[in-house]
Amino acid sequence: MERASSEKSGLSNIHLKKRQRTDGNIRTAMVDFDVLDCPVCFEPLTIPIFQCDNGHLACSSCCSKLRDICPTCGSPIGHIRCRGMETVIESVFLPCINAKLGCAKRIPFLKQSTHKKECCFSFCSCPVQDCNYTGTYTDLYDHYAISTHQDSMGRGFECGTPFYVLMNISEKIFIKREFYMKLLFAVQCFREPYGVYVTVSCIAPSSPEVGHFSYEISYIKILQVNLETPPENSMLIPHSLLSGDLLDLRLCIKKLN
Numbered sequence: 001m002e003r004a005s006s007e008k009s010g011l012s013n014i015h016l017k018k019r020q021r022t023d024g025n026i027r028t029a030m031v032d033f034d035v036l037d038c039p040v041c042f043e044p045l046t047i048p049i050f051q052c053d054n055g056h057l058a059c060s061s062c063c064s065k066l067r068d069i070c071p072t073c074g075s076p077i078g079h080i081r082c083r084g085m086e087t088v089i090e091s092v093f094l095p096c097i098n099a100k101l102g103c104a105k106r107i108p109f110l111k112q113s114t115h116k117k118e119c120c121f122s123f124c125s126c127p128v129q130d131c132n133y134t135g136t137y138t139d140l141y142d143h144y145a146i147s148t149h150q151d152s153m154g155r156g157f158e159c160g161t162p163f164y165v166l167m168n169i170s171e172k173i174f175i176k177r178e179f180y181m182k183l184l185f186a187v188q189c190f191r192e193p194y195g196v197y198v199t200v201s202c203i204a205p206s207s208p209e210v211g212h213f214s215y216e217i218s219y220i221k222i223l224q225v226n227l228e229t230p231p232e233n234s235m236l237i238p239h240s241l242l243s244g245d246l247l248d249l250r251l252c253i254k255k256l257n
């Protein structure tokens with residue numbers, strides 16, 4: 001009875017200590033980033049993390065590639081989770097990789113790559129072949145607008161107003177500038193066995209600050225489709241509807257609320 005109550009008070013002491021450690025401010029720690037990478041493929045660890053009987057770690061994709069054999073000691077791996085390491089990587093927050101460019105956000109270690117796609121400060125690449133320019137999406141717009149890339153006439157449009165795109169299928173990409181929000185849009189076509197796929201995408205991070213768009217394409221006024229959230233969506237124009245190598249499209253891009 002006495003023993004049980006002393007065990008109980010021991011446990012509550014542990015809980016108290018834990019609370020004292022976690023209450024109040026989060027303290028920062030220095031961590032060698034290499035320990036947050038999978039020791040087999042050197043990619044940042046993701047959950048689940050596995051360990052062999054000897055405690056060697058591997059990420060889940062390495063476990064399946066190695067057919068559940070530990071590359072260090074040959075023991076089976078892929079059945080025992082390493083919960084301790086999972087807790088560690090769940091608790092790590094890092095400054096955004098674009099902190100120097102102005103992003104003040106602190107990002108959970110496990111969300112780094114998602115944030116990179118969304119961060120307004122992430123660099124976008126100039127879509128023009130052989131141009132190596134990269135910059136934020138606003139800088140990219142300016143680069144495109146003032147460089148020799150654009151034809152002097154007719155490459156701009158306004159959201160909500162339909163416009164025409166006349167492009168050669170072999171050109172593969174056609175860039176349009178949106179004047180008011182200062183965004184670049186790429187109309188791309190891909191020749192496939194069944195016909196030509198056409199997609200429209202906004203060259204910018206997927207951040208809510210940039211906004212979301214829907215677009216409507218019609219081809220020679222025969223097909224009319226409503227597609228949302230580029231670039232996953234596309235319209236297929238069958239070969240039977242194509243005449244030669246020229247695409248004559250009517251496009252309308254709208255900003256969604």
Ligand SMILES: [Zn+2]
Nearest residue numbers: 038041059062
């Ligand atoms: Zn790995």
Ligand SMILES: [Zn+2]
Nearest residue numbers: 052056070073
């Ligand atoms: Zn091992």
Ligand SMILES: [Zn+2]
Nearest residue numbers: 096098103119
């Ligand atoms: Zn950021």
Ligand SMILES: [Zn+2]
Nearest residue numbers: 126128131133
């Ligand atoms: Zn360029």
